[in-house]
Protein backbone atom coordinates (compact mmCIF):
# COMPACT_ATOMS: atom_id res chain seq x y z
CA UNK A 1 0.00 0.00 0.00
CA UNK A 2 1.32 3.46 -0.85
CA UNK A 3 0.84 6.55 1.27
CA UNK A 4 0.07 10.07 0.03
CA UNK A 5 3.72 10.92 0.72
CA UNK A 6 4.95 8.07 -1.51
CA UNK A 7 2.60 9.20 -4.27
CA UNK A 8 3.91 12.73 -4.05
CA UNK A 9 7.55 11.58 -4.17
CA UNK A 10 6.77 9.35 -7.16
CA UNK A 11 5.00 12.19 -8.99
CA UNK A 12 7.97 14.46 -8.39
CA UNK A 13 10.43 11.84 -9.67
CA UNK A 14 8.30 11.34 -12.78
CA UNK A 15 8.00 15.09 -13.36
CA UNK A 16 11.80 15.46 -13.15
CA UNK A 17 12.39 12.57 -15.51
CA UNK A 18 9.89 14.15 -17.91
CA UNK A 19 11.78 17.44 -17.90
CA UNK A 20 15.08 15.70 -18.68
CA UNK A 21 13.50 13.63 -21.46
CA UNK A 22 11.70 16.67 -22.90
CA UNK A 23 14.90 18.66 -23.01
CA UNK A 24 16.76 15.80 -24.76
CA UNK A 25 13.90 15.38 -27.23
CA UNK A 26 13.79 19.10 -28.01
CA UNK A 27 17.49 19.04 -28.79
CA UNK A 28 17.02 16.09 -31.15
CA UNK A 29 14.04 17.64 -32.93
CA UNK A 30 15.82 20.92 -33.19
CA UNK A 31 18.86 19.32 -34.84
CA UNK A 32 16.70 17.29 -37.20
CA UNK A 33 14.58 20.29 -38.18
CA UNK A 34 17.60 22.44 -38.69
CA UNK A 35 19.97 19.96 -40.31
CA UNK A 36 17.67 17.65 -42.31
CA UNK A 37 14.61 19.69 -43.22
CA UNK A 38 16.55 22.94 -43.41
CA UNK A 39 19.10 21.46 -45.77
CA UNK A 40 16.51 19.85 -48.06
CA UNK A 41 14.48 23.06 -48.22
CA UNK A 42 17.59 25.08 -49.00
CA UNK A 43 18.45 22.84 -51.94
CA UNK A 44 14.89 22.90 -53.34
CA UNK A 45 14.95 26.70 -53.03
CA UNK A 46 18.23 26.82 -54.93
CA UNK A 47 16.82 24.66 -57.75
CA UNK A 48 13.67 26.75 -57.99
CA UNK A 49 15.59 30.01 -58.06
CA UNK A 50 17.84 28.74 -60.87
CA UNK A 51 15.34 26.95 -63.08
CA UNK A 52 13.72 29.02 -65.81
CA UNK A 53 10.88 27.61 -67.87
CA UNK A 54 10.24 28.70 -71.44
CA UNK A 55 6.76 30.02 -70.79
CA UNK A 56 6.01 33.17 -68.83
CA UNK A 57 3.23 31.46 -66.88
CA UNK A 58 5.53 28.65 -65.73
CA UNK A 59 8.15 31.20 -64.71
CA UNK A 60 5.62 33.04 -62.57
CA UNK A 61 4.54 29.79 -60.91
CA UNK A 62 8.11 28.73 -60.25
CA UNK A 63 8.88 32.12 -58.76
CA UNK A 64 5.86 31.78 -56.46
CA UNK A 65 6.90 28.25 -55.43
CA UNK A 66 10.42 29.52 -54.72
CA UNK A 67 8.98 32.26 -52.54
CA UNK A 68 6.84 29.76 -50.59
CA UNK A 69 9.86 27.53 -50.03
CA UNK A 70 11.80 30.55 -48.74
CA UNK A 71 8.98 31.29 -46.29
CA UNK A 72 8.85 27.65 -45.19
CA UNK A 73 12.63 27.62 -44.67
CA UNK A 74 12.36 30.68 -42.47
CA UNK A 75 9.60 28.99 -40.41
CA UNK A 76 11.59 25.79 -40.00
CA UNK A 77 14.59 27.81 -38.95
CA UNK A 78 12.54 29.70 -36.35
CA UNK A 79 10.98 26.46 -35.09
CA UNK A 80 14.40 24.83 -34.73
CA UNK A 81 15.64 27.82 -32.79
CA UNK A 82 12.67 28.00 -30.48
CA UNK A 83 12.97 24.30 -29.59
CA UNK A 84 16.44 24.74 -28.21
CA UNK A 85 17.72 27.85 -26.59
CA UNK A 86 20.30 28.36 -29.35
CA UNK A 87 20.77 31.87 -27.97
CA UNK A 88 22.26 30.32 -24.90
CA UNK A 89 25.11 28.75 -26.91
CA UNK A 90 25.53 31.79 -29.12
CA UNK A 91 25.10 34.70 -26.72
CA UNK A 92 25.54 33.25 -23.25
CA UNK A 93 23.05 33.35 -20.38
CA UNK A 94 23.15 37.04 -19.55
CA UNK A 95 22.46 38.33 -23.07
CA UNK A 96 19.87 35.58 -23.67
CA UNK A 97 17.89 36.53 -20.57
CA UNK A 98 18.26 40.22 -21.45
CA UNK A 99 16.87 39.43 -24.90
CA UNK A 100 13.89 37.51 -23.49
CA UNK A 101 13.05 40.39 -21.15
CA UNK A 102 13.56 43.11 -23.79
CA UNK A 103 11.34 41.28 -26.27
CA UNK A 104 8.54 40.90 -23.70
CA UNK A 105 8.76 44.50 -22.47
CA UNK A 106 8.93 45.72 -26.07
CA UNK A 107 5.75 43.78 -26.87
CA UNK A 108 3.99 45.12 -23.77
CA UNK A 109 5.37 48.63 -24.35
CA UNK A 110 6.58 48.92 -20.74
CA UNK A 111 9.93 49.69 -19.09
CA UNK A 112 12.16 46.84 -18.01
CA UNK A 113 14.78 47.18 -15.33
CA UNK A 114 17.66 44.75 -15.65
CA UNK A 115 20.70 44.04 -13.53
CA UNK A 116 22.12 40.77 -14.75
CA UNK A 117 25.87 41.20 -14.33
CA UNK A 118 25.88 38.10 -12.08
CA UNK A 119 24.89 35.96 -15.09
CA UNK A 120 28.07 36.94 -16.98
CA UNK A 121 30.32 34.53 -15.10
CA UNK A 122 30.53 30.99 -16.45
CA UNK A 123 28.00 28.61 -14.88
CA UNK A 124 27.59 24.83 -15.18
CA UNK A 125 25.58 24.05 -18.35
CA UNK A 126 22.55 22.57 -16.53
CA UNK A 127 22.33 25.57 -14.20
CA UNK A 128 22.50 27.98 -17.15
CA UNK A 129 19.81 26.02 -19.03
CA UNK A 130 17.63 25.87 -15.89
CA UNK A 131 17.88 29.62 -15.29
CA UNK A 132 17.17 30.32 -18.96
CA UNK A 133 14.03 28.13 -18.88
CA UNK A 134 12.91 29.74 -15.59
CA UNK A 135 13.30 33.24 -17.08
CA UNK A 136 11.47 32.11 -20.22
CA UNK A 137 8.48 30.69 -18.30
CA UNK A 138 8.33 33.52 -15.75
CA UNK A 139 8.37 36.15 -18.50
CA UNK A 140 5.84 34.21 -20.56
CA UNK A 141 3.58 34.11 -17.49
CA UNK A 142 3.97 37.86 -17.07
CA UNK A 143 2.97 38.37 -20.71
CA UNK A 144 0.01 35.97 -20.39
CA UNK A 145 -1.36 36.76 -16.95
CA UNK A 146 0.07 39.86 -15.25
CA UNK A 147 -0.75 42.97 -17.38
CA UNK A 148 2.05 44.89 -15.58
CA UNK A 149 3.25 48.46 -16.05
CA UNK A 150 6.86 47.51 -15.31
CA UNK A 151 9.06 44.45 -15.03
CA UNK A 152 12.40 43.91 -13.35
CA UNK A 153 14.84 41.06 -13.87
CA UNK A 154 17.90 40.91 -11.63
CA UNK A 155 20.51 38.38 -10.54
CA UNK A 156 22.79 38.50 -7.53
CA UNK A 157 25.26 36.18 -5.87
CA UNK A 158 25.14 35.81 -2.14
CA UNK A 159 27.37 33.35 -0.30
CA UNK A 160 27.39 30.29 -2.54
CA UNK A 161 24.01 30.87 -4.14
CA UNK A 162 22.83 32.75 -7.15
CA UNK A 163 19.40 34.33 -7.02
CA UNK A 164 17.49 35.27 -10.16
CA UNK A 165 14.53 37.53 -9.34
CA UNK A 166 11.78 38.34 -11.80
CA UNK A 167 9.32 40.93 -10.63
CA UNK A 168 6.19 42.48 -12.08
CA UNK A 169 3.70 44.97 -10.69
CA UNK A 170 0.73 43.32 -12.41
CA UNK A 171 -2.38 41.49 -11.26
CA UNK A 172 -0.71 38.98 -8.91
CA UNK A 173 -2.54 35.78 -8.01
CA UNK A 174 -3.37 33.44 -5.17
CA UNK A 175 0.00 31.77 -4.68
CA UNK A 176 -1.39 29.34 -2.11
CA UNK A 177 -3.82 27.70 -4.55
CA UNK A 178 -2.58 24.65 -6.47
CA UNK A 179 -2.65 25.44 -10.20
CA UNK A 180 -5.11 23.17 -12.04
CA UNK A 181 -4.00 20.21 -14.18
CA UNK A 182 -3.69 22.28 -17.36
CA UNK A 183 -1.15 24.65 -15.77
CA UNK A 184 2.33 23.19 -15.87
CA UNK A 185 4.61 26.21 -15.85
CA UNK A 186 5.07 26.81 -12.11
CA UNK A 187 5.31 23.08 -11.33
CA UNK A 188 7.88 22.68 -14.12
CA UNK A 189 9.96 25.56 -12.72
CA UNK A 190 9.97 23.95 -9.26
CA UNK A 191 11.05 20.58 -10.65
CA UNK A 192 13.73 22.08 -12.88
CA UNK A 193 15.22 23.91 -9.91
CA UNK A 194 15.01 20.84 -7.67
CA UNK A 195 17.00 18.91 -10.31
CA UNK A 196 19.98 21.24 -9.82
CA UNK A 197 19.56 21.53 -6.03
CA UNK A 198 17.80 24.88 -6.32
CA UNK A 199 14.53 26.30 -5.05
CA UNK A 200 11.67 28.43 -6.31
CA UNK A 201 9.91 30.98 -4.10
CA UNK A 202 7.07 33.24 -5.08
CA UNK A 203 5.74 36.37 -3.42
CA UNK A 204 2.40 37.36 -4.82
CA UNK A 205 -1.08 38.53 -3.90
CA UNK A 206 -4.10 39.57 -5.91
CA UNK A 207 -3.53 43.10 -7.25
CA UNK A 208 -0.03 43.30 -5.69
CA UNK A 209 2.19 42.00 -8.46
CA UNK A 210 4.45 38.97 -8.39
CA UNK A 211 8.09 38.36 -7.55
CA UNK A 212 9.57 35.03 -8.39
CA UNK A 213 12.94 33.99 -6.95
CA UNK A 214 14.99 31.17 -8.40
CA UNK A 215 17.87 30.23 -6.10
CA UNK A 216 20.60 27.90 -7.30
CA UNK A 217 23.73 26.63 -5.53
CA UNK A 218 27.03 27.57 -7.13
CA UNK A 219 29.06 24.83 -5.49
CA UNK A 220 28.82 21.03 -5.80
Ligand SMILES: Nc1ncnc2c1ncn2[C@@H]1O[C@H](COP(=O)(O)OP(=O)(O)OP(=O)(O)O)[C@@H](O)[C@H]1O
Nearest residue numbers: 141142145146172173179182183184185186187210
Ligand atom coordinates in the same frame (compact mmCIF):
# COMPACT_ATOMS: atom_id res chain seq x y z
N1 LIG B 1 3.29 36.80 -13.12
C1 LIG B 1 2.02 36.39 -12.93
N2 LIG B 1 1.03 37.30 -12.74
C2 LIG B 1 -0.25 36.90 -12.53
N3 LIG B 1 -0.64 35.61 -12.48
C3 LIG B 1 0.30 34.66 -12.65
C4 LIG B 1 1.66 34.99 -12.90
N4 LIG B 1 2.37 33.83 -13.01
C5 LIG B 1 1.47 32.84 -12.86
N5 LIG B 1 0.22 33.31 -12.65
C6 LIG B 1 -0.99 32.53 -12.34
O1 LIG B 1 -0.61 31.23 -11.94
C7 LIG B 1 -1.25 30.28 -12.77
C8 LIG B 1 -0.33 29.09 -12.97
O2 LIG B 1 0.79 29.44 -13.79
P1 LIG B 1 1.45 28.31 -14.69
O3 LIG B 1 2.63 28.91 -15.37
O4 LIG B 1 1.68 27.11 -13.82
O5 LIG B 1 0.31 27.92 -15.72
P2 LIG B 1 -0.19 28.68 -17.03
O6 LIG B 1 0.73 29.81 -17.37
O7 LIG B 1 -1.63 29.04 -16.81
O8 LIG B 1 -0.12 27.54 -18.14
P3 LIG B 1 1.23 26.88 -18.75
O9 LIG B 1 2.41 27.52 -18.10
O10 LIG B 1 1.11 25.43 -18.41
O11 LIG B 1 1.15 27.17 -20.20
C9 LIG B 1 -1.61 31.02 -14.05
O12 LIG B 1 -2.70 30.44 -14.71
C10 LIG B 1 -1.92 32.41 -13.52
O13 LIG B 1 -3.24 32.46 -13.02
Ligand SMILES: [Mg+2]
Nearest residue numbers: 137141185186
Ligand atom coordinates in the same frame (compact mmCIF):
# COMPACT_ATOMS: atom_id res chain seq x y z
MG1 LIG C 1 2.81 29.46 -17.49
